Amino acid sequence: MVHVLGVQLPDYQYARFALTAFYGVGHKTAHRLCARLQIHDKCKVRSLTPHQITELAAFLSSPSTSTPIPRFPLATSSYKPPPASTPLAVLKEETKKLSQRAWADPLRNIKIESEARRVVKDNIAHHRHAMGLPVRGQNTQNNAQTAKKLNRVDRRG
Numbered sequence: 001m002v003h004v005l006g007v008q009l010p011d012y013q014y015a016r017f018a019l020t021a022f023y024g025v026g027h028k029t030a031h032r033l034c035a036r037l038q039i040h041d042k043c044k045v046r047s048l049t050p051h052q053i054t055e056l057a058a059f060l061s062s063p064s065t066s067t068p069i070p071r072f073p074l075a076t077s078s079y080k081p082p083p084a085s086t087p088l089a090v091l092k093e094e095t096k097k098l099s100q101r102a103w104a105d106p107l108r109n110i111k112i113e114s115e116a117r118r119v120v121k122d123n124i125a126h127h128r129h130a131m132g133l134p135v136r137g138q139n140t141q142n143n144a145q146t147a148k149k150l151n152r153v154d155r156r157g
Contacts, residue, residue, distance in 0.1 A: 002045050004057050011046035018045050022060060029110060033059065063110050 002009045009018040016039070019030035034041065037055050039048065048056075082091065128135045 002048065002053060004053065005060055009045045011044065013045055014041070015039050015043050015045050015048060016041055024110065
């Protein structure tokens with residue numbers, strides 16, 4: 001079994017499906033992550049190289065600071081190639097212009113594992129505490145008096 005950031009990934013499972021064990025990573029995000037790290041769809045966890053595991057751990061630990069993937073411009077359907085006599089410098093300049101177009105990385109702003117849990121829990125728990133209600137899913141119709149006493153914010157100076 002591979003151990004990445006406190007999560008055990010089973011050896012027999014496809015890497016794409018094993019990545020969904022991380023909180024905040026669904027099938028679509030796992031598929032994009034495998035494409036970014038050049039992991040084949042049918043690659044099992046046991047066949048990942050140490051380099052791929054290291055890249056995976058580095059990306060999952062901080063997606064916003066990871067290295068951007070290189071973007072190579074793709075030709076549109078209306079593209080007509082320049083004549084063969086076009087100088088190489090002109091071709092490089094055109095390629096540079098095409099590659100400088102703004103492109104947003106869809107994996108740049110994802111929140112994974114503890115960060116995503118913290119964001120969700122902070123929002124819900126904070127509001128429940130502020131209202132003086134039970135935080136952990138207790139019944140509020142009959143027996144919320146204890147929670148209302150304990151969660152009451154003391155506003156006296």
